[in-house]
Amino acid sequence: MAEPRDASITIIGGGAIGCAVAYFLARDGHSDVQVLERTELCAETSSQAAGLVGQVRLSPDRTRLAMRSVAFFSGLERETGISPDWRQTGSLRISLSPERTQEHEQMARVAHDNGLEVRFLGSHELSDVAPSLEFGKIHSALWCPSDGYLQPNSLVNAYVAGAKASGVTFATNAAVTAISAPKGKVVSVTTKNGTVSTSLVINAAGPWAGAVANLVGIRLPVVPVRHEYFISAGAPGWHRDVPVLRVPDLGIYARAEGEAVLCGGWEANALSLDPDSLRTQSILRVDPDLEVLAGFHQSLASVLVGLDDIGVQSIFRGYPAFSPDGRFIVGPVRGVEGFVMAAACNAHGVSGSAGLAEHVLESMQPDPTPYVRSLSPDRFLDSPFDGDQSRQRAQRIYETYYALGASAQGGLR
DSSP states (O other), X not given: OOOOOOOXXXXXXXXXXXXXXXHHHHHTTOOSEEEEOSSSTTOSTGGGOOOEEOOOOSSHHHHHHHHHHHHHHHHHHHHHSOOOOOBOOOEEEEESSHHHHHHHHHHHHHHXXXXXXXXXXXXXXXXXXXXXXXXXGOSEEEEETTOEEOOHHHHHHHHHHHHHHTTOEEEOSOOEEEEEOGGGBOOEEEETTEEEEOSEEEEOOGGGHHHHHHTTTOOOOOEEBXXXXXXXXXXTTOOXXXXXXXEGGGTEEEXXXXXXXXXXXXXXXXXXXXXXXXXXXXXOOOOOOHHHHHHHHHHHHTTBTTOTTOOEEEEEEEOOEEOTTSSOEEEEOTTSBTEEEEEOOTTOTTTTHHHHHHHHHHHTSSSOOHHHHHTOTHHHHHSOOOHHHHHHHHHHHHHTTTOTTOOXXXXXX
């Protein structure tokens, strides 16, 4: 890896978003780009992601973003020579109630309006696609054949390979400790290795993005919220081509991890961190909640045959960053020329990395779309926010991710 250097563009954060932005900038013709990472590439939040890539949403904008990501992932190996381990297994959204089926019917309409193939499966089709389901409990199943999952580390490796081929440099163990912006214009960043010149900083620091924004005197509600999942011991009938399962009525999802089951979910009583207390060099210790994970296991076993007594092989957990309105925080910050946010990915930093990177580039153009403008960090500068209240709202976005009747305000689902 390289050392921090003078560069026209400096990206802070070497996870999926930072590396995706580097790749898309390079592909767009920007050659003088560097990425600064506080530890190792994809070593923090991105490495703990489950890697699910789903396109079925209530929001047309989020549906289109996910569709672009899927199209991109399908061709990434051809472009970079590195496989992101993308498996297009298809996915099932399982409904256990008439009310949930109505929501899935609305999602299907959004999908059809945007050219995404989905359909509800009959009992015979469903038994062929997912024979281990407890069919008597299922009200309906919405099938999206182009969904799937990937491996976060493999995806980041592909982004890095493609970006390096165009001259982007990556400096690890280079935590940023200061950003100089005299007269409201970025001129340099400082790490433990010294100060380097730069005229544009893109803040893709994940749960630390709020702390990085503080370095230029900007306060933004980027709230880290714990997310966790487990990988089981080997499970009969499971293999890497089993479709991804989402069971919103139980708040859980599952996919194959080789011959094991990866299962996670959305906690009803989540754990978040105070963003105002974080520093750029803080170590985020993430203790697993075994009771919550046992609940995920029990819920999954209630709808899948043969998982009652299966053991747990490993646990993954991290602090993806959420915003209080459920929308990404993307774009230039008013009052600090040369400072751009790429943060608050709401647990979609890996799956949505390609589309999000495109949004970041678009946000720096003279006339971005209304949707990209709606993601601007300036929305929090225009209306002063209460820190504790914003933290509670961001945590609530996480807790109600699968809730029936939840607003599509952020388009998360």
